[in-house]
Amino acid sequence: MKILYVEDETEAREALSKYLKRHAGKIFTAADGLEGLKLFEEQLPDLVIVDLYMPKMDGLEMIREIKKISHEVYVIITTAVDDVDIILRSVDIGINKYLLKPIDPVELMGAIDEYAVILAQKQKTEILFTVEEKKQLEDKIKKEFTSFLKTATGKGPSGVAVFIDNDTIEITAYDALTVMEKNLLDNCQNSIIIEQYRKLFYSANENPICDLIHEIIGSRVKFQQVEVSMENKTNKIELQIVR
Incomplete structure (x- = not known):
């Protein structure tokens, strides 16, 4: 499974991407929505983890563009703001999960493992390894x-x-x-x-x-x-x- 992680805060991006590389496999990172959209077009990852508020292009706008390319991609939004309106808008454009910052790595890995099972079922293959x-x-x-x-x-x-x-x-x-x-x-x-x-x-x-x-x-x-x-x-x- 290929994962794209988009986060504008350098320290947070580097720390979580390092964790994901150790525990989740193939990771691509971007610092803003425009860079993330370009990487998505190039790599076509299975799962996207994206911050909500970023310069150049925010998370919701990036996801709207990504969904035009692939309706199947699984999307996890991360943000420090617990905003009901934002959550509803996220659901409307096809976001699958919403995590509040600071991100709990165990909770995130649980979400990734859940999707790994879903992905295997979609591909009609038995999941061999977590x-x-x-x-x-x-x-x-x-x-x-x-x-x-x-x-x-x-x-x-x-x-x-x-x-x-x-x-x-x-x-x-x-x-x-x-x-x-x-x-x-x-x-x-x-x-x-x-x-x-x-x-x-x-x-x-x-x-x-x-x-x-x-x-x-x-x-x-x-x-x-x-x-x-x-x-x-x-x-x-x-x-x-x-x-």
């Missing part, structure tokens, strides 16, 4: 996959990102080329050779990688696709959870 479980598994996969690459190639990546979405696991390794691969790339300037070499590496190690993920999540997985980009310096593996 938001908290998903984040813990993503962190563990990140750690173990980094260690696996370092052992298998002699060099660990500069970073690894893991994202679990229903029955799909996406693992992206950044700057994972070995010294030999970098030298080969510098000498022949042929990125296609390195990309093919990397794909062969993942193909040869498909079973060990799947076994590693299986041990972490408790379910079998299989490779869906492998993407290697020399331009972006990324290796991306997409796996499907077998149920």
Whole structure:
């Protein structure tokens, strides 16, 4: 599940976004309604958390524009003002939940978990993990996959990102080329050779990688696709959870 959080107060935005990244997964942040609307158009998140009063474009106006793009998006409004008129207007434009500031992270995570269940039902899929479980598994996969690459190639990546979405696991390794691969790339300037070499590496190690993920999540997985980009310096593996 992708979440967009829009808040003009820098300290509040940074604190809550840090919490959400640890507990809820993929988070995008914006400092005002215009920036939030642009991010929504680019990322099409499943859930939006937005402050009511902001410069340039307030929360209600932003939601009106977002609802023109997607009627399905789940919206949580946050504000320090307990105003009945505002609440009624919020309901009229399709806002699902109203939280008073200061935001209670536990209450917010409860709302996110509730929507995760609704989203899974809409997609007619069984919810495999709670938001908290998903984040813990993503962190563990990140750690173990980094260690696996370092052992298998002699060099660990500069970073690894893991994202679990229903029955799909996406693992992206950044700057994972070995010294030999970098030298080969510098000498022949042929990125296609390195990309093919990397794909062969993942193909040869498909079973060990799947076994590693299986041990972490408790379910079998299989490779869906492998993407290697020399331009972006990324290796991306997409796996499907077998149920």
